[in-house]
Amino acid sequence: MIPAASGQAPILANLLELYAHDFSEFHHLELGPDGRFGYQDLPLYWLEPDRHPFLVTMDGKLAGLVLVKRGPEISSGESTWDMAEFFVVRGCRRRGIGTEIAHEVWRRFPGLWEIRVMESNRSALQFWERAVSAFAGEAIASVRVDKGAKRWRVFSFESRRAA
Numbered sequence: 001m002i003p004a005a006s007g008q009a010p011i012l013a014n015l016l017e018l019y020a021h022d023f024s025e026f027h028h029l030e031l032g033p034d035g036r037f038g039y040q041d042l043p044l045y046w047l048e049p050d051r052h053p054f055l056v057t058m059d060g061k062l063a064g065l066v067l068v069k070r071g072p073e074i075s076s077g078e079s080t081w082d083m084a085e086f087f088v089v090r091g092c093r094r095r096g097i098g099t100e101i102a103h104e105v106w107r108r109f110p111g112l113w114e115i116r117v118m119e120s121n122r123s124a125l126q127f128w129e130r131a132v133s134a135f136a137g138e139a140i141a142s143v144r145v146d147k148g149a150k151r152w153r154v155f156s157f158e159s160r161r162a163a
Contacts, residue, residue: 019087
């Protein structure tokens, strides 16, 4: 996982298109007139200090992205970290890279975390349950939260800085 520079925004934008395409199976997303889903908050990751964009690589090749921000979408805790977006391309999944990257993120950004997953995204829900529980060293149950028309499962835990 490497921090993404502002010059790499087009790479992140391309990966976000793949992510949105995958995600459109679980959540209604509309293509714009340009044939792209778009991600309007992407420029904020180089403008706001509590946003952090990363590129994920595997065997020296691009494999995904991670967008981290402070300030959760579900609770009101301004100091809580949020895994805003997390994507591993299909060809790299089920090899442990997702769990490895998630754990690296949590060690890099110690503090309170909320991981939110759309309840309809069963495979992601299983992934996050395993990844969070492995990191915490104990089973961490998710809590169901309805926000607007969306139904989420939210995992809350604390990460400590690596020694």
